[in-house]
Amino acid sequence: MERAAATWRRWNEKHGAAPRIAVNVSQLQLAQRDFADVVEQVIRGDHGVTMGVDLEITESLIMQDIESNIPKLQKIRNLGSLIAIDDFGAGYSSLSYLAKLPVDILKIDRAFVAGVDKSPDNVTLVTSIISLAHSLGLEVVAEGVETEAQLKVLQLLNCDEIQGYVVSRPLPENEFEAWWITRNRSSVELSTETRINPTT
Numbered sequence: 001m002e003r004a005a006a007t008w009r010r011w012n013e014k015h016g017a018a019p020r021i022a023v024n025v026s027q028l029q030l031a032q033r034d035f036a037d038v039v040e041q042v043i044r045g046d047h048g049v050t051m052g053v054d055l056e057i058t059e060s061l062i063m064q065d066i067e068s069n070i071p072k073l074q075k076i077r078n079l080g081s082l083i084a085i086d087d088f089g090a091g092y093s094s095l096s097y098l099a100k101l102p103v104d105i106l107k108i109d110r111a112f113v114a115g116v117d118k119s120p121d122n123v124t125l126v127t128s129i130i131s132l133a134h135s136l137g138l139e140v141v142a143e144g145v146e147t148e149a150q151l152k153v154l155q156l157l158n159c160d161e162i163q164g165y166v167v168s169r170p171l172p173e174n175e176f177e178a179w180w181i182t183r184n185r186s187s188v189e190l191s192t193e194t195r196i197n198p199t200t
Helices: 002-015 027-031 034-045 060-065 066-078 121-135 150-156 173-184
Strands: 020-022 053-058 083-088 104-108 139-142
Touching: 002 020, 002 034, 002 053, 002 104, 002 173, 020 027, 027 034, 027 060, 034 053, 034 066, 053 060, 053 066, 060 150, 066 083, 104 121
Parallel strands: 020 053, 053 083, 083 104, 104 139
Antiparallel strands: none
């Protein structure tokens, strides 16, 4: 998280309007009582300015202790960070809790995306997830998009953002910076997800 914050600050100072960077949260991190305080210290740093660092948490992890996790996530969200539910659909969360969670983004698990251009069942599932998310005011990111055919279907289904090999393979930090500068100069039909881990 500290690495992500430092990278974002460097990108922002160098280029301006730096892309946001997401960090995956582990079970041990989220379980810590002072997790939200630690995140605040990291993303605000010594300058007291919130940096563009977001968090990705799997739905199964959030659901393990949802009552204590909600205030932690709310505090982090109030700092200006975005909260994404990663691999949505792969866990067993209760939909009754989804509206209560202080989150901004649902990331559709790649297992559903992989067959979206071939399987009517997958289309139905992805359509339902997108509709549910939008009704709750959430953005939707499709994970693991590998082909133009998948991309076209997701565009028709009004998916907000994508990530996957159809955009780029995972890149080291310096290669991503160069890729982003080039990519940022051209427009794309479906915005690409820049909330990535700079070390992958």
